[in-house]
Amino acid sequence: MGSAASSSGTEERTVAERRAKTAVIGVGLIGEQHAEAYQSNPRADLTMVCDLSADRAKSVGERLGVASTASLADIANSDVEIVSVATPDHAHYESVMAMLEAGKHVVVEKPIATITKEAKAMVELAEAKNLKMTVNLGNRWNPNYLSIRDSVQSGEIGDPVMTYSKTSDTIWVPRTMLSWAGKSGPQWFLFAHTMDMVRWILGQEALEVYAIGQKKILKSEGIDAFDAIQALVRFENSFATFETSWIVPEAYPHIVESQLTINGSTGRLNFEGATQGFQISSDTVGKHMYARPSLWTYFKLSPSWWGALHNMVDCVLDGGEPAIAARDGMQVTAMIEAAEISIAEGRSVEIASLLN
Ligand SMILES: NC(=O)c1ccc[n+]([C@@H]2O[C@H](COP(=O)([O-])OP(=O)(O)OC[C@H]3O[C@@H](n4cnc5c(N)ncnc54)[C@H](O)[C@@H]3O)[C@@H](O)[C@H]2O)c1
Numbered sequence: 001m002g003s004a005a006s007s008s009g010t011e012e013r014t015v016a017e018r019r020a021k022t023a024v025i026g027v028g029l030i031g032e033q034h035a036e037a038y039q040s041n042p043r044a045d046l047t048m049v050c051d052l053s054a055d056r057a058k059s060v061g062e063r064l065g066v067a068s069t070a071s072l073a074d075i076a077n078s079d080v081e082i083v084s085v086a087t088p089d090h091a092h093y094e095s096v097m098a099m100l101e102a103g104k105h106v107v108v109e110k111p112i113a114t115i116t117k118e119a120k121a122m123v124e125l126a127e128a129k130n131l132k133m134t135v136n137l138g139n140r141w142n143p144n145y146l147s148i149r150d151s152v153q154s155g156e157i158g159d160p161v162m163t164y165s166k167t168s169d170t171i172w173v174p175r176t177m178l179s180w181a182g183k184s185g186p187q188w189f190l191f192a193h194t195m196d197m198v199r200w201i202l203g204q205e206a207l208e209v210y211a212i213g214q215k216k217i218l219k220s221e222g223i224d225a226f227d228a229i230q231a232l233v234r235f236e237n238s239f240a241t242f243e244t245s246w247i248v249p250e251a252y253p254h255i256v257e258s259q260l261t262i263n264g265s266t267g268r269l270n271f272e273g274a275t276q277g278f279q280i281s282s283d284t285v286g287k288h289m290y291a292r293p294s295l296w297t298y299f300k301l302s303p304s305w306w307g308a309l310h311n312m313v314d315c316v317l318d319g320g321e322p323a324i325a326a327r328d329g330m331q332v333t334a335m336i337e338a339a340e341i342s343i344a345e346g347r348s349v350e351i352a353s354l355l356n
Pocket of ligand 1 (some may be wrong): 025026027028029030031050051052053056086087088089090091094095109110111136137138178179180189
């Protein structure tokens with residue numbers, strides 16, 4: 001009896017102490033932070049970093065004290081369980097598919113892909129191989145957005161009617177920060193966040209997109225990307241306008257400019273990125289309040305921006321599915337591709353036409 005209890009105690013301790021082995025592919029600006037996030041997680045061991053640039057992989061590996069490689073095969077053939085893919089927007093597919101083929105669980109940066117067919121292939125391979133896959137959408141762990149979602153889903157503004165979402169970057173981002181800006185655009189870089197956010201807050205799927213965009217100013221600087229896009233999206237029970245720009249002047253005091261306004265049947269909610277607070281106004285419950293008392297409590301639950309990575313570690317060790325499904329990433333890729341087709345062809349595009 002005593003020995004059975006102690007052996008089961010040992011087993012429990014072994015299970016509790018097991019750490020997930022992790023690796024990161026693409027250790028640029030963001031991938032390096034994935035690597036740091038895994039190193040900061042007491043339940044994870046960062047074992048290897050990989051980059052197309054062997055020099056980059058080596059310098060990050062040396063700084064963090066882990067192995068480095070320029071070959072995907074080295075990670076595929078290792079005993080790593082979770083791999084983050086943080087290569088540029090257009091370059092997620094090859095690494096994600098190679099890692100899934102090798103039986104790894106995958107955390108991929110947003111957007112999951114820039115072609116819906118590729119997103120679908122990734123999701124289907126992960127599901128077929130029973131592997132966990134998630135998208136790093138840090139805003140899902142942002143206390144502001146968590147509170148906004150709670151507010152909307154608990155009916156504080158009634159039924160959502162019309163949403164306005166704007167997230168833009170200063171021109172410094174395509175001009176200086178991203179070496180691959182001409183292979184992406186504000187739609188992939190920013191709609192990937194905002195379109196996911198609005199679907200998640202409303203709890204509704206997008207059905208149809210009509211969009212207009214301009215390619216002029218960045219193009220004149222040799223960057224083949226949209227300057228700005230406005231997309232009108234029909235959701236199941238409401239509609240939304242999404243705006244994004246990559247030409248906000250560098251003089252603007254923040255790199256990112258963002259606003260989210262949701263007009264509901266009995267109230268209105270407004271969030272400003274610059275102040276990180278939000279207002280809720282409702283005649284029904286007679287209140288106009290700025291921010292919410294609960295705003296910061298979420299920080300105690302999960303480290304904010306790297307929540308998807310920590311969530312994956314917990315899922316791999318404890319079982320369960322990631323909070324952000326890879327299918328969410330696929331839906332958002334279809335929304336953005338629909339916007340691109342709409343701009344090119346001057347017509348509205350049904351999301352389902354891209355997913356079938
Ligand atoms: N979640 C967020 O808030 C957030 C913020 C910024 C960027 N991102 C996303 O992170 C991803 C990376 O962006 P970044 O700003 O770190 O870019 P980056 O250019 O700084 O880094 C990309 C790295 O990937 C490497 N790379 C390129 N192709 C590769 C390949 N095939 N295999 C291995 N390595 C390869 C490059 O050498 C580079 O070191 C993008 O998808 C971007 O949209 C997410």
